[in-house]
Amino acid sequence: MPVKSRIQIIVDGIPLRVEAGVPLLATLKAQDVAIPTLCYHPQWEQQERCSLCIVEVLTAQGIWKAAHACSLYCEPNLVIRVSSDCIHSLRAWAARLLLARGPFRDSAVARTLHDILDAASADPDYQEPPLIWSENRAMPAGCILCGRCITICRKIGKNKLTFLGKGQRLTISYINDHADKAACGKCHACSLVCPTAYIQSNGQAAFSAKLYR
Amino acid sequence: MLSNRYTPDSRLNLDSPEIKEVLRRIDAPPPQTVQPQAAAKIAAFLANRYSLRTIPLRLAELAEEGHHQLCPANMSRISVGVATCGQAAGAGFRSILLSARPDFVNDTMVRNVGCLGACFAEPLLDVRTPDGLHYFFGQVNSKNSIVHWSIIHTAQKRSWHRGIWLIMRERQPGMLTGFGDLELEKDYTGYLGTFLEHQKRRISGNCGLIDPHSLPEYVATGGYFAFAKALLQLSPAQVLAEVTASGLRGRGGGGFSTGEKWEIGAASRDAERIIIANADEGDPGAYMDRALVESDPHRVLEGIMLAAYAVGARQAHIFVRHEYPLARASLRRAINDARDAGLLGNNILGTGFLLDIGITQSAGAFVCGEETAMIQVLRGNRGEPLPRPPYPAQKGLNDHPTVINNVETLANVPWIIAHGAGVFREVGTAGSPGTKIFCLAGDVPSAGFIEVPLGTSATTVVEKIGRASPQSVKALQIGGPSGGIVPYSDFFLDYTSVSSIGAMIGSGGLVVLNKNRCLVDLVHHLVGFMADESCGQCLLCRDGLATLKHMLAILTGKEAKPELLIAKLEELSWAIATLSRCGLGRSAVNPLLTTLKYFREEYNAHLDAICPAASCKAMIHFEIIPAHCTDCENCSLLCPVEAITLGPGKGPERYIFNHDRCIRCWTCAAICPHGCIQAVSGGINACEIAHSDNC
Amino acid sequence: MSNFDNQDKKLCLAEIIRETPPIERQLINTICKIQERNGYIAEDDLQVLADESGQPESALHGLVSFFDHFRTRPLGRNHVSVCYGTACYARGANLVYERLAAELELDDGGNSPDGFITLDKVQCVGACSLAPLIINNGNLEGRIKPHQMPAKLEELRNRDAE
DSSP states (O other), X not given: XXXXXXXXXXXXXXXXXXXXXXXXXXXXXXXXXXXXXXXXXXXXXXXXXXXXXXXXXXXXXSOEEEEEGGGOBOOTTXXXXXXXXXXXXXXXXXXXXXXXXXXXXXXXXXXXXXXXXXXXXXXXXXOOOSOOOOSSOSSOTTOOOOOHHXXXXXXXXXXXXXXXXXXXXXXXXXXXXXXXXXXSOSSOHHHHHOTTSOOSSOHHHHOBBOSOO | OOOSSOOTTOOOOTTSHHHHHHHHHHHSOOOOOOOTTTTTHHHHHHHHHTTOSSOOHHHHHHHHHHHHHHSOSSSEEEEEEOSHHHHHTTXXXXXXXXXXXXXXXXXXXXXXXXXXXXXXXXXXXXXXXXXXXXXXXXXXXXXXXXHHHHHHHHHHHOSOOTTOOEEEEESSTTOOSSGGGEEEEEESSSSHHHHHHTOOOSTTTTTTTSOTTOHHHHHHTTTTHHHHHHHHHOOHHHHHHHHHHHTOBXXXXXXXXXXXXXXXXHTOSOSOEEEEEXXXXXXXXXXXXXXXXXHOHHHHHHHHHHHHHHHTEEEXXXXXXXXXXXXXXXXXXXXXHHHHTTSSBSSGGGSSOOBEEEEEEOOSOGGGGSHHHHHHHHTTSOOOOOOSSSOTXXXXXXXXXXXXXXXXXXXHHHHHHHHOHXXXXXXXXXXXXXXXXXXXXXXXXXXXXXXXXXXXXXXXXXXXXXXXXXXXXXXXXXSGGGSEEEEOOSOEESHHHHHHTTOOOTTOEEEEEETTSOHHHHHHHHHHHHHXXXXXXXXXXXXXXXXXXXXXXXXXXSSOOOTTHHHHHHHHHHHHHHHOSSHHHHXXXXXXXXXXXXXXXXXXXXXXXXXXXSOOGGGEEEEEOGGGOOOOOHHHHHOTTOOEXXXXXXXXXXXXXXXXXXXXXXXXXXXXXXXXXXXXESSTTSOOOOGGGGX | OOHHHHHHHHHHHHHHHHHSOXXXXXXXXXXXXXXXXXXXXXXXXXXXXXXHHOOOHHHHHHHHHHSTTOOSSOOOSEEEEEEOSHHHHHTTHHHHHXXXXXXXXXXXXXXXXXXXXXXXXXXXXXXXXXXXXXXETTEEEOSOOGGGHHHHHHHHHHHHHO
């Protein structure tokens, strides 16, 4: 196993020695720095789908620029901060939009999202205005369209799930393809990786959208 | 049997053998013999102009053939504009009728040409007489039967006849290598001449003059001479250096330095490089790429060939939007003709350079104009953009360096190689050299596509070329749904100036908006468009844009407006722009942010349920202006929901508008013969209509 | 689907691919050509394409659904599209569409149940000076007015009856 080089990055003003080339989000988790996330999986490319892991990077021009921690990689002289008004405000918008895709079977999800909203608002009595759109959804409530189920189904070679459509009509579909009509339901891989517990038993039950009826 | 007499309402059976014969004749080149002594004349002239030391024989032959078709010495030539706009306006019909004339056989040829860009005058027709005069006839549509004989007489008698809109003359009679060789002789309209005079038609110089399906005609204007010069006299590095020196910037929207992008591709350690020409042109209101590809496809091909030579690519793909079937057909024909002439394929012009070009059809997805999304589609995946870096020029299709350029950008390259970077820079500004094709549309009388030096003022474009009166113009939308909506003022149309006012030139779409256009509603429409076109990967873009659309629907609808609605619009817009992976999400909020900056009072008025433009359905009701009403009852008869009833007596007072029944379809206002029905905003009659209409 | 039908589709697909120059054998081109031939993409077209291309069927469903122009049901006997580009919208495209839709009963694909017509919205076709416009069975008709739409439908119905 090759020895990975250790480099120095600065997080909230504190220098840390970390492994080079590792996603920042994983590094921060290992250092017990709390960054919220729903869609990130350490071994996959799934990134930037839930927009909760927002941090700020100091650019060469001396400006703090918002970025997703899951798609930033540790490299020498990386300077980041994990808390600021801007960060909280951005995470709060992501949280609002995600909450509008609820309710979620896993109550921890809603709690996490509400915590993010609390962190962003100065006034504890501040009522969220009911402005978020949630009508005419193509995807039933509880799914945040992170796509982890699709990725794992592909990785194990079953290829039964796919995104369908785009934009507001984006949804997930289960395809019982003609080549392998073995019914879904034995491996439970998708339900194991679903971050909101939307998938209860298997993909076929969870995703009823179809391109052809 | 087609008679000589034109009857205005003749319906032609396009399957009849006579018509098929006529169509075959239009497509086939007229029989011409090339005099051996004069064989190299036009070719020598062009070679001299472009400093080409040896002329490939094939090129010389093609030039000669094309020259005889463009400037026939003993025949008149009628060129009918049959690109998409022309066809939609009825030009194809006219072309067929004229070509069928037996008495034209020896003295007049009829050719189909592309689009001159004067869309307000379509269908446009140009009669060229052997002395080098061009008589332009405009709006030669099927309702205009009298002009048919003027056209025929002008062609045969070679003199002025009633109905001519404009006369231009070849500066040097018998020489036509582009629009620049023409000068205005007489303008009978008062505006077509001005429309053309303020332009600098370098890249679109052949559009509307040559038959887009004719390789010889393209060569006769100097086509492929730049390519020959590059292959025979310049190294790829020299071609690249020339393009870099020219300062050419991407014309599709990014405005990124073309030379720099090519350099990245050319510097790669990977020997296999790929060129992609972006003809996806997703911006609604922008059709300059369509016009170029339909009217002068070889120029685009030549640009691709030069790019491939400079970057070291052997394969190129043209990615064309699904909505442009004519453009695809033009390209297909051009590629086949170029291949047959030895300009594509193996061992081009005997130099060992080889190149193949393929066409890929998109199928209706705006996001595919984004470089990484386009590459995804070429690989057979959904058009979901990838993170950048790596940039496609570093690592793109199949991990090879892939240089993606807009077709207008590529169309500039032959001109640069032919004339040189220095001459290219003589026009435009230091930071934005050269010319740009803009599509002028909206509330402007002379709408069409125009080519002007970058840095031209907005007032020149809108008032002098477009013929709009300054008081009528409220705002300009620049750069499509990714661009901005700014107040009309005398700013300069170059990359820096436009971005300093918060907009972007983008693809070059310029939509003129008068005071009857509600900007809040337009933004609602544009944001809705982007929300539908979002690929859906990024939460903020996908659900954020949908939420913005919902908020704007509330703002333009009947519902009560929550507090802080406008502040939330701004905040959410900023979040979307910050957190989106690709340009779609990042720029989708530009129309909203620019209108909030410059037209905030329109938003504030909507908070009070008033639409200043009297356009938003939920905020208007219709009234009669009594002074003009002649009591004709048309409005009452034609209202689809019987919302206008007639009381007893006479005169405008007896018309009763039931504002609750009214569905705001504007039929009454449109059909009133005296224009006395107007929409009014504000007041208790602002409506209570079903919310679903506002999507 | 019966084996026989799929054999037919396999041959059709093989022909399409054969006719396509190698540099143009992208999936999206193939799918466009299938739709050109048949008017729409059938489910077994994707089955056959999955076998031929090696892409899983689910990926092809995902690909086809991404694009607005791919139809999964046959077109009606008439096809009318309303352009929703900026210039057309500014000049009342939505009023044109609404006027047409009000006269028709359409499913969410824009198809009338009796197969008479498919009505849909398209993005900018690049003829903005003729705004607003419709594409009526392949022909561009510009500068149209909403109140002309019932008569236009009547014309189509009359021709349909013949």
